[in-house]
Amino acid sequence: MLGYDASLVPDGGSAVIAKTTALSRSYGKDAAGHLFHIVALKQAGLFEYPEEDTGDEAPSSSEPSRQNSTADFATLEEENVAGAQWKGRGKKKKKKRSGDDDLYGLLGLQNERWTATAEQIKAAYKKSALLHHPDKMGVAMTDDEDAKKAIEDKFKRVQEAYETLSDPTKRREYDSTDDFDDSLPTEVATADFYKVFGVAFRRNARWSTNQPVPELGDETTPLDKVDAFYNFWYGFKSWREFPHPDEEDIEQAESREHRRWIDRINSKLREKGKKEEFRRVRDFVEYAYRQDPRIVRRKEEERAEREARKAEKEAERQRQIDEEKRKQEEAAAKAAADEAAAAEARKQRQVEKKQTQKERARLRRLCGVSAAGGEAAEGLPPGHVNADEVETLCSKLGLQGLKQLCDQLAAADLAGDEKVAALDASLEAVGEARQQEAAQRVASAQQVAASLKEQASKEKQQLKSQLSEWSEEEVRMLRRALDRFPAGTGKRWEVVQAYVRTRTVDEILDMVKHGLKAGKFAAANAETFVVAKKRQANLANHAEADLRECAFTDVQVNLKGDAARQLEPSAAAAAAPATPVPAAATNGSAAAAGGEEWSEAQVVELVKALKVVTKDVDDRWKHVAELVPGKSKADCFKKFKAMKEAHRSGKKA
Structure with missing residues (x-):
């Protein structure tokens, strides 16, 4: 930080180069060296450059040039940085107050100034009071009135300086009006950021209400401390005051209301200065935050991370598109394969259907029965082969069964009775197979009903325990x-x-x-x-x-007189046996009820199944059909609909 000139090294001497430290509080120690004090004053914002009346006048030969002055050897490190730009440095400085007006100078604390503690101010006042006391200055021994008045005025100013500096409020206001360098760096090279902005932050930290103030740090400072540093400065609270020349003295107030009124007026006058100070510090913090290498590096890393996530998301989206396209292609290929398989199955079913028709015609031909199913073939006595049985076998047997039966009849060259026996054996085998199938269906339906009943019992017990x-x-x-x-x-x-x-x-x-x-x-x-x-x-x-005698009910009543004779025909009709229903009528009602004729046992089983399999059971009619032997799911549903409609019509009638 100090200037170095090799020509200033004396013959036989050695050059000693050292770097001055930043301003710090030290108790029981005094700062050493005139140059150190100048550097400390510049860091504290209290040093003033020599003023020039006009910018065109050249420095006189009697005055040392700026490069050779003592102040030039104490130029701050931040000012020696090349390429740094400053805000407010070109403004003209205020003239430094004279020694009589400098309160710290009156107490001998012109170097410590705002860093002086209350104990230092008290000790300095005692020392200055003893030094400048009129009795010590020999006022009684001199006859010069002007000298006496000067000594007394000096002592009074020392007392006034102590009264101001010992009062925290008055001292804060005085320190606020003390000379301070408000210039701030705005742009600087990345390598010189900590050198320039660190000193500027330390210089402005004196105004902070909250102490201690965190340091800017360096390249190795963790990011959490960096964020804490900028959070502190973004919420910076300053105790600096900005007195206005038009303010009124609050001590001259006549009453408490008058004092409050003066305080409000003075606060309004100072508000503009506080706003400008807030704006100055906020702009400075913004300049530092934008140029901080650590913040810039973190933003670049975050930007790179966002770009990476964006690229990853785009790759994932493209992968999903490709996966969806692949699934669509696979679905299309599967659909095409299924369609081909279905077409092949339809073709195979057509082939099997044609072969089945051929085998049925072959069976009819071997049995001597015409396709109409009513007459026997020529050469065979009628009644040997039942056409209904042949048609039943044609409808019940599959392709393989028909083929085996036809091969058996064709290979044996059986007579009429033997053919009938073979057909009967085939019918018995078909009936046994259907009975086994029905038995299996009933067994599975009973298992389902048992499981449903067990589940209902468990739910009932659980509900009962919950209710209890x-x-x-x-x-x-x-x-x-x-x-x-x-x-x-x-x-x-x-x-x-x-x-x-x-x-x-x-x-x-x-x-x-x-x-x-x-x-x-x-x-x-x-x-x-x-x-x-x-x-x-x-x-x-x-x-x-x-009365019961007059009511028409389904119970037997002992009637007398005309009522008994009137009811005799109806009673006889009720007692008469039911006439058989024609087959055509029976078949018609059965077809209306469910497609096939329903026996009484099947109806009873249907009613039982409807009670066991309730409405809340999934696929109810499938389970109901399993409990009704010989009936399908559609037959049970149709029969239920027919029974329901019959019940409703009976109620209406």
Whole structure:
């Protein structure tokens, strides 16, 4: 930081070069060296350059040039940085106050100034008071009135200086008006950032209300401390005051209200200076934040990370597009393969159908039955081969069964009776296969019904245990909530749950449905209606229309007179056996009910299955069909619809 000139080294001497330190507080120690004090003053913003009246006048030969002056040897390191730009450095400095007006100078603290502690100020005042006391200056021994007045004025100024500097409020205002270098760096090379901005931050840290002030640090400072440093300066609070020349003296106030009024007026006058100071510090912090190599490097890393994430996201999106395209291609290929397989299956079914038709025609030809199914072939006595049995075999046997039967009949050259026996054996085999299939279906349906019944029993037991956990108080609260919030209330069950508070909505619904409505929980202290015996006769109905003798019911009644003779035809009709229903009518009703004729046992099994397999069971009709032997899912559903319609029409009639 200090200038070095090799020509100044004396003959036989050695050059000693050292770097001055930053301004710091030290107790019990004095700063050494005139140059150190100048550097400290510049760091504290208290040093002033020599002023020039006009920019055109050249320095006189009697005055040393700026390069050879003592101040030039103490130029700060921040000023020696090449290429650094400053804000406010070209402004003309205020003239430094004279020694009589310098309060710190009156106490002998012109070097310490704002860094002086209260103990130092008190000790300096005692020393200056003893030094400048009129008795010590020999006022009584001189007859010069001007000298006496000068000595007394000097002593009074020392006392006034102590009164100002010993009062924290007055001293803060005085320190705020003391000379300070407000210039700030705006742009600097990256290599010189810490050198220039670090000194500028330390110089402005004196105004901070919160102490200690964090340091700018260097390249190795962790980022969390860097963020804490800038957070501190972005929230910087300054104690610096900006007195206005038009302010009024608050000590001249006549009353408390007058003092408050003066204080408000002075605050408004100082507000402009505080705003400018806030703007100056904020701009300075912004300049530093934008040029801080650590912040710049972090922003670049974050930008690179964002770009990497963006590229990764784009790659993922492209991968998803490719994957979707691949899936679509695979789906299209699978659909094409399925379509080809379906076409091949349809083709194979057509081939099998044609072969089946051929085998059926072959069977009819071997059995001597025409396609119409009514007559035997020539050369065979009629009645040997039943055409209905042949048609039954044609409809029940598959391709392989027909082929085996035809091969058997063609190879053996059987007679008519033998052919009939072979056909009967085939019919028996088909019937046995169908019975085994039906038995298997019934067994599986019974297993499903047993599992459903077991599951229903478990759910019932679980529900019963849950209902048993309800206390009488909870049941009472639930009854009261149901009475208070009847059906139709908005969000009724949520409101009821909020009223009960000890149960969930599902538990409340189970209790209402399976407990209260089922009558498993009788109301406590319920009033029962008992009719007195003397009033029971009033409730008896003696109307003639309601008597049992006049009512047409399905029970047997002993009638007398004309009523018995009138009912004789109907009774006879009821007692007469039911006439057989023609086959055509039976087949028609069966077709309407479900496509095939339903036996009484099948109807009973259907009713039982409907009771076992409830509506909430998935694929209900499949399980119902498994419980009804010989009937399919569609047959059961159609029969149920027919029974339902018959029941409704009977009710209407």
